Amino acid sequence: MIGTIEALPSIPGLMMALLLTSATVCALIGVTVVLTRVARTIAHAREHKQREKVRPLLLDIFDGNANFTLPRAELRALIRLAAESATQVRGEDRDALTSWLTAQQFHRECLRRMKSPFALTRARALDRFAPIASLAPGAIERMLSDRDPRVRSLAAQVAGRSGMKSLVPALLHSAEAPRSIPARIVLMAVLRAAPSTIADFGGTPVDGNDRVRAMALDLAGQLNLVDARRAIEAGLDSPSEFVRLASIRSIQRLGSPLSLPALQKMSTYSAYEHSHAQVAIYELQVG
Amino acid sequence: MIEVLTHVTYWVTWMLIVYYSIYNGIFLVVLLRGALEVSREVNWPSSMSLSEIFANPLTPGISVIVPAHNEESGIVDAVLALRNLRYPLTRIIVVDDGSTDSTFEKLKDNFDLRPSTREIANAPHHEGKIIDMWASRSGDLTVVRKESVRLRSDAVNVGLRVADQEIVCMIDADSLLERDALLHIAAPFVADPTVLGVGGVIRPANGVSVSRGAVTKVEMPKKWVERIQVVEYLRAFLVGRTGWASIKGLMIISGAFGAFRRDAVLEVGGLDITSLAEDADLVVSITKKARDEKRPYRIAFVAEPVCWTEVPNTFKALSTQRRRWSQGLGELIAKQRKMILNPRYGVLGMLTLPYFVLFEFYGPIFGIIGAFIALAGAITGLITWQLFALAFFVSVGLSLISSLASVLIEENAYHRYSRLRDVITLLLTTIAELLGFHVVHTWWRLQGVYRALFNRPSEWGTIARSGFDQEQSEQPSGHVSGQPRTQS
Numbered sequence: 001m002i003g004t005i006e007a008l009p010s011i012p013g014l015m016m017a018l019l020l021t022s023a024t025v026c027a028l029i030g031v032t033v034v035l036t037r038v039a040r041t042i043a044h045a046r047e048h049k050q051r052e053k054v055r056p057l058l059l060d061i062f063d064g065n066a067n068f069t070l071p072r073a074e075l076r077a078l079i080r081l082a083a084e085s086a087t088q089v090r091g092e093d094r095d096a097l098t099s100w101l102t103a104q105q106f107h108r109e110c111l112r113r114m115k116s117p118f119a120l121t122r123a124r125a126l127d128r129f130a131p132i133a134s135l136a137p138g139a140i141e142r143m144l145s146d147r148d149p150r151v152r153s154l155a156a157q158v159a160g161r162s163g164m165k166s167l168v169p170a171l172l173h174s175a176e177a178p179r180s181i182p183a184r185i186v187l188m189a190v191l192r193a194a195p196s197t198i199a200d201f202g203g204t205p206v207d208g209n210d211r212v213r214a215m216a217l218d219l220a221g222q223l224n225l226v227d228a229r230r231a232i233e234a235g236l237d238s239p240s241e242f243v244r245l246a247s248i249r250s251i252q253r254l255g256s257p258l259s260l261p262a263l264q265k266m267s268t269y270s271a272y273e274h275s276h277a278q279v280a281i282y283e284l285q286v287g
Numbered sequence: 288m289i290e291v292l293t294h295v296t297y298w299v300t301w302m303l304i305v306y307y308s309i310y311n312g313i314f315l316v317v318l319l320r321g322a323l324e325v326s327r328e329v330n331w332p333s334s335m336s337l338s339e340i341f342a343n344p345l346t347p348g349i350s351v352i353v354p355a356h357n358e359e360s361g362i363v364d365a366v367l368a369l370r371n372l373r374y375p376l377t378r379i380i381v382v383d384d385g386s387t388d389s390t391f392e393k394l395k396d397n398f399d400l401r402p403s404t405r406e407i408a409n410a411p412h413h414e415g416k417i418i419d420m421w422a423s424r425s426g427d428l429t430v431v432r433k434e435s436v437r438l439r440s441d442a443v444n445v446g447l448r449v450a451d452q453e454i455v456c457m458i459d460a461d462s463l464l465e466r467d468a469l470l471h472i473a474a475p476f477v478a479d480p481t482v483l484g485v486g487g488v489i490r491p492a493n494g495v496s497v498s499r500g501a502v503t504k505v506e507m508p509k510k511w512v513e514r515i516q517v518v519e520y521l522r523a524f525l526v527g528r529t530g531w532a533s534i535k536g537l538m539i540i541s542g543a544f545g546a547f548r549r550d551a552v553l554e555v556g557g558l559d560i561t562s563l564a565e566d567a568d569l570v571v572s573i574t575k576k577a578r579d580e581k582r583p584y585r586i587a588f589v590a591e592p593v594c595w596t597e598v599p600n601t602f603k604a605l606s607t608q609r610r611r612w613s614q615g616l617g618e619l620i621a622k623q624r625k626m627i628l629n630p631r632y633g634v635l636g637m638l639t640l641p642y643f644v645l646f647e648f649y650g651p652i653f654g655i656i657g658a659f660i661a662l663a664g665a666i667t668g669l670i671t672w673q674l675f676a677l678a679f680f681v682s683v684g685l686s687l688i689s690s691l692a693s694v695l696i697e698e699n700a701y702h703r704y705s706r707l708r709d710v711i712t713l714l715l716t717t718i719a720e721l722l723g724f725h726v727v728h729t730w731w732r733l734q735g736v737y738r739a740l741f742n743r744p745s746e747w748g749t750i751a752r753s754g755f756d757q758e759q760s761e762q763p764s765g766h767v768s769g770q771p772r773t774q775s
Contacts, residue, residue, distance in 0.1 A: 015676035022684035127332030
């Protein structure tokens with residue numbers, strides 16, 4: 001055995017300390033993994049049991065016979081179940097569930113959480129609030145300018161899914177707002193909200209912001225809003241190429257020969273725009 | 288003389304300690320970021336986003352490119368599974384890469400294919416000549432037959448020429464996607480227009496049961512060689528890549544499952560058919576182009592497990608694969624060396640690439656030399672056992688902790704292994720991996736380093752595959768468990 005150099009530094013007890021530390025950390029992680037599994041299994045079983053117990057009460061809520069009193073834990077389980085079910089049913093059943101949830105102050109809890117400083121809490125509250133979002137469109141509109149971009153996108157999706165036509169102008173403006181929402185999400189949300197008339201778009205078809213105006217005109221065509229024809233034709237005279245191209249696309253989609261004169265007399269500024277206009281004219285002429 | 292030897296051993300051991308401290312330190316930071324990101328993903332209410340993507344006419348279409356070479360046993364099921372995915376607009380492109388078995392005949396018979404004369408793009412470049420093109424009556428499936436040049440990337444490039452949707456997704460014919468996989472992978476593209484590529488978590492399919500193209504039961508595989516890869520994939524994909532993506536330094540999106548904006552792929556000329564690491568090469572090239580042109584971009588990663596793929600089930604096959612990975616990494620580093628430590632390329636240039644050069648590529652050299660000197664020094668008394676213990680702690684101890692932490696993250700977030708005994712096996716495997724497999728793995732990587740440094744010919748090798756375990760009661764056509772198939 002060759003002797004070590006005494007001058008080289010060493011730390012007494014280091015070996016044992018390191019071995020013990022690593023062994024302890026590893027053992028702790030291992031035990032945590034197993035305990036997590038066991039705890040989750042027990043929690044799932046308990047939740048499943050509770051849900052199965054309260055599930056029949058959903059039928060009472062649908063029938064308007066919700067005059068039952070439940071222990072606190074079971075009531076919470078029923079509220080959770082009702083909130084989830086509200087997104088899966090339609091018509092009177094949905095109305096019955098939302099009124100019961102409102103009676104339970106479910107919306108107040110969601111609205112309170114939607115003001116949380118944590119993005120995740122706000123997002124989860126927004127998601128739970130979705131089935132009854134039509135009760136408070138103002139709250140959803142506020143969330144369209146949330147400080148977290150993912151929450152803003154989620155708010156747009158909630159607005160679209162809830163079919164809140166009153167939020168269509170706000171949605172379109174949010175694509176160009178300082179706290180913006182990606183244009184594709186906005187377009188998808190408006191399509192989902194499915195406004196049935198150009199009046200639902202508010203002032204956006206003549207908006208000063210060219211991108212907002214172009215999106216509004218594009219969507220009017222995609223939604224086949226016949227009453228939007230004049231607004232779309234007016235877009236052909238816009239100084240913005242975005243708007244003019246959106247108008248050409250929408251005229252093509254509407255397919256109304258009444259738009260032919262406006263299309264024929266429009267001034268095109270690029271070969272790309274000109275070719276699009278010519279295709280649209282041809283399609284309108286041949287029907 | 289002894290004094291000199293003692294000093295050399297002492298300082299080499301200290302260098303080893305510093306080296307592994309930095310290596311494991313960086314990985315622990317990546318792991319923490321990955322854990323935070325996974326936790327955020329799991330808790331974030333995503334069901335609404337997914338259903339909106341599914342139900343909307345503005346959802347971007349996806350062309351799924353499936354290169355297939357002698358895949359007669361699984362190709363029909365693979366296409367059926369792709370057709371059953373929950374996504375509104377999917378175009379499947381199977382590139383039959385010179386199969387000598389009945390891959391094409393099976394596709395033709397099962398999907399009523401007819402000759403197609405549709406025009407295809409002129410780019411990107413590929414070597415193997417296109418023989419002909421077929422399409423299903425509904426138009427959602429196109430099969431291109433081409434001559435094989437024994438390169439997967441060449442087949443993918445042919446698929447890219449045919450792809451006509453906004454997003455292209457490349458998968459292996461033996462990969463199995465979760466039903467919502469495309470929705471998950473499309474979500475970042477929808478939410479952020481600057482996203483150019485999205486990777487997804489891949490899990491070993493060995494040990495899982497499949498019914499009608501969907502995973503129904505997840506258990507730990509029987510063989511240790513497969514179990515070790517389960518731990519590796521957890522650490523590398525679930526935690527590693529999620530963490531790297533969260534610090535904007537993701538370098539690899541696996542060829543087994545990844546999606547890109549079609550334009551971004553075509554701009555860099557598709558896949559580099561001369562590269563052994565064509566998947567990493569593509570991501571690095573796309574990042575480089577975006578950075579060079581000062582365009583905003585993002586390479587995202589979806590932590591949700593979306594793809595299952597069969598991993599090698601013998602040490603021989605695994606060694607071939609790992610040698611190839613190591614060699615491919617070396618070739619990639621040589622090709623993109625100007626990006627290394629270049630601030631223009633952000634985190635990728637300043638952290639990811641240097642990390643991969645120093646720790647992933649040259650790691651085996653440092654590991655073997657350092658471990659030998661430290662162990663020999665401790666045995667002969669040239670260094671104290673305390674110093675050796677410190678070296679052991681920062682190399683093996685921290686690695687073990689990061690592996691166990693990966694298992695903890697999986698258990699907290701996704702808990703896909705349904706039985707407690709699988710979880711315990713997973714924990715034991717982390718120890719087996721580090722104490723036994725790690726040494727062998729280092730040796731294989733060293734061989735890959737040698738091949739890359741001395742320009743030895745590339746080797747793809749042949750991996751015997753056994754197919755997925757099908758649930759007996761619902762066995763679909765063609766794909767029989769235990770039937771060997773090969774893939775180059």
